[in-house]
Amino acid sequence: MTVITWTDDRVEQLKKLWEGGLSASQIAAELGNVTRNAVIGKVHRLGLSGRAKSPSSAAPRPRKPRPAQQMVRMPRPIARGNTALAHNYEVEMEPDPISVDNVIPISQRLQLVELNDATCHWPVGDPASADFYFCGGKSVAGAPYCAHHSRIAYQPASDRRRAAPKPVR
DNA sequence: CCCTGATTCGC
DNA sequence: GCGAATCAGG
Numbered sequence: 001m002t003v004i005t006w007t008d009d010r011v012e013q014l015k016k017l018w019e020g021g022l023s024a025s026q027i028a029a030e031l032g033n034v035t036r037n038a039v040i041g042k043v044h045r046l047g048l049s050g051r052a053k054s055p056s057s058a059a060p061r062p063r064k065p066r067p068a069q070q071m072v073r074m075p076r077p078i079a080r081g082n083t084a085l086a087h088n089y090e091v092e093m094e095p096d097p098i099s100v101d102n103v104i105p106i107s108q109r110l111q112l113v114e115l116n117d118a119t120c121h122w123p124v125g126d127p128a129s130a131d132f133y134f135c136g137g138k139s140v141a142g143a144p145y146c147a148h149h150s151r152i153a154y155q156p157a158s159d160r161r162r163a164a165p166k167p168v169r
Numbered sequence: 170c171c172c173t174g175a176t177t178c179g180c
Numbered sequence: 181g182c183g184a185a186t187c188a189g190g
Contacts, residue, residue: 005182023173038183040174045181049175 004033006042018043104135120146 004010010031017027024043025036043049104124112134115121120135121144137146 025172035183036173037185040176041181041183044175 011042011046014039014042015046015048018048104137117144120144122146 006014013031014027017030018024018039022030023036024039028034028036028039031039115134115136118139120137120139122135122137123132124135125132135146137148139145140147
C-alpha cells in the first residue's frame with residue numbers, strides 16, 4: 001500500500017481547492033487517500049486556515065481538559081475483606097508503620113459479618129486463617145476505615161504520569 | 170443526525 | 181509533521 005504524503009503537487013492542489021471555497025471533505029475526496037481531518041490539519045499547518053470562515057468558529061475556546069475517557073483513579077486496590085488468595089506468599093499489604101495491628105484489642109476485633117458502616121474494615125492477618133479479623137475500630141466519616149487505617153489506605157502511593165497503553169484506536 | 174472547520178495531542 | 185479524536189457550531 002503506497003502511503004503517499006503531502007507532495008508539493010498535492011499541497012498545491014490543496015491550496016487551490018481550499019481557496020476555491022471547497023470544503024475539507026470535498027478536497028479530501030478530490031485528492032483521495034486522505035481524510036478531511038488530514039486536509040484540515042494540513043491546511044492549518046500551512047497557515048491558510050482563515051478563509052472567509054465563520055466568526056463563530058474563531059470563538060475563544062478556553063481549553064479542553066480532554067480527559068478522553070475519564071478514568072476513575074482508585075486510591076489503591078487494597079486488600080478488601082476477602083480476596084481468597086489461593087497462594088500462600090506473604091500478603092504484601094502496607095505494613096503498619098506503628099504496628100497497630102498487633103495492638104488492636106481483641107475485644108474490638110471483628111469478623112466479616114460483624115462489620116458495618118461504623119466499623120473499620122481493615123483486614124488483619126491471613127484471610128484464610130482462622131485468626132483473621134478486621135480492625136473494628138471506629139470508622140472515619142466517608143471511609144471504611146478508622147482514622148489510623150484510612151490514613152494508610154488512602155496514601156498516594158504513586159502518581160503515574162500517563163501509562164495508558166492504548167494499543168488500538 | 171448530517172455537515173462544517175478548529176483544536177488538541179499521541180504518534 | 182501527521183492525522184485521529186474530539187469539539188463546537190450550523
